C-alpha cells in the first residue's frame with residue numbers, strides 16, 4: 247500500500263499542544279483508525295513514548311479535572327471514543343508565554359480529532375453527551391502523591407464551559423470530592 251500520511255498536527259497558541267488529525271479508513275464493514283504509530287508520529291515531529299493507557303466513561307455533565315502531576319509530569323495523547331466532550335488544557339509551565347492561559351475545544355467521536363497535551367499542563371474535560379467515552383495515553387505513570395490541579399470554575403481562568411449549549415445546568419455538574427477541593431490558580435501559583 248502506498249505510504250500515506252496518516253497523521254497531521256495542527257499547532258495551537260499553547261506551545262507543544264497539538265490537535266492531531268487522523269485518517270479513518272471506512273469501508274462496507276465500518277471503520278479502522280490507527281490511534282498511535284511511533285514512526286508516523288516521529289515523521290510529524292512527535293517523538294513520544296507512552297507507558298500507560300487510560301479509559302474514561304462519563305455520565306453527561308461529569309467533569310474531571312483540572313489535573314496534573316507536579317512530579318513525573320504526563321504528556322497525554324487523547325481522543326474521544328464515544329460521544330462528545332469539552333476538553334480544557336491550562337498551561338502551568340512558568341517559563342511559557344501562555345502561562346496561566348487555557349485552551350478549550352469540543353472533541354467528538356464523529357469528528358475524530360486527537361489532542362497531544364504536553365507535560366506541565368493541567369487537563370480537564372466534561373462529558374456533553376449521554377454516552378461519553380474517552381481514551382488517552384500517558385508518557386509517565388500515575389503518581390497520586392504528586393497529583394494536584396486547579397478548580398474547574400477558577401475565577402481568573404473563567405473557562406467558558408459549553409453548558410447551556412448542551413442543556414447542562416451548573417448545579418447538574420458531577421464532580422469528585424477531590425475535584426471540588428482543588429486549589430484556585432492563585433493558590434496553585436502561591437505553592438508552586
Ligand SMILES: Cc1cn([C@H]2C[C@H](O)[C@@H](COP(=O)(O)OP(=O)(O)O[C@H]3O[C@H](C)C(=O)[C@H](O)[C@H]3O)O2)c(=O)[nH]c1=O
Nearest residue numbers: 298300302310311313314322369370371387388422424
Ligand atoms: C488517573 C488515574 C486514576 N486511577 C484510579 C484512582 C482512583 O481510584 C480512580 C479515579 O481516579 P481519579 O478520580 O483521579 O480520576 P479522574 O478524575 O478521571 O482523573 C483523570 O482525569 C483527568 C481528565 C486527567 O487528565 C487525569 O489523567 C486524571 O487525573 O482511578 C488509576 O488507577 N490510575 C490513573 O492513572
